[in-house]
Amino acid sequence: MVAIGTGLLRSGEVLAATWNKLAFTSTNVADAMKNANYGGAAESKDIQLKLPDIAENGASVPIEVTSHIPGTTSIAIFVEKNQNPLVADFELSNGAEPYINTFIKMSQTSQVRVAVKAGGKAYTQGKEVKVTIGGCGG
Amino acid sequence: MADEMKMRATMQGDVADVKVRMTHIxxxxxxxxxxxDKFIPxxxxxxxxxTxxxxxxxxxxxxxxIAKNPFIGFRIKxxxxxxxIAISAVDNLGTKYGGETTVVAAK
Incomplete structure (x- = not known):
């Protein structure tokens, strides 16, 4: 009752976490990574990214992430040149493999950066994707 | 609303490969x-x-x-x-979405 009274929480039982507005509204990738708790991430080749070299349509770019870093507990996706670089942050638990496959929007050619957390540390890997037609309508 | 979420979960070895497609703008x-000439909210x-x-x-x-009509693939060891496997989602206007499927053996 107390929580609902604040108006900040939704009544959804399992959707308990508060949306990280600070991270999702950050306008550069360094701030977005810091605000999503991936600040100071070390480059790691153990994060495998499957992304096209060229995306004809930025409205729907396939991305597949596999982390080979033991103990990976979360995966976040950033598009450096989007107005708000943070795309999504996935927390994994109870047997979920460190793997995510989805489709993202890219406003223009950009570095796509993935960050993961493992053992309390952050790691990152990036790949440039050339976009022929932008997908954020901006 | 029945087709707002499509889900499939198939065993691949000891891992369930889950694919979810939602209908959302x-x-x-x-x-x-x-x-x-106004921004669309x-x-x-x-x-x-x-789960x-x-x-x-x-x-x-x-x-x-995340692209329109979101797709997400993940794997559960x-x-x-x-x-x-159940999915619950909510959008920024507070609308809730849900779906459930049963893991099936590999073909």
């Missing part, structure tokens, strides 16, 4: 309406949780840059045929 708030799924037999396996937050 995923409006960024950055597009202008050509007629009114953002409308996007911002949180999504997946295996009631236990959370995936807890995600999304921004506006230790799942078995017959296990229940």
């Amino acid at each position: 995923m409006e960024t708030g950055l597009r202008k309406d050509a007629k009114t 953002a409308h996007f799924i911002d949180q999504i949780v997946a 295996l037999n009631g236990k959370t396996v995936l807890d995600a937050q999304w921004g506006v840059a 230790g799942a078995k045929p017959g296990d229940k």
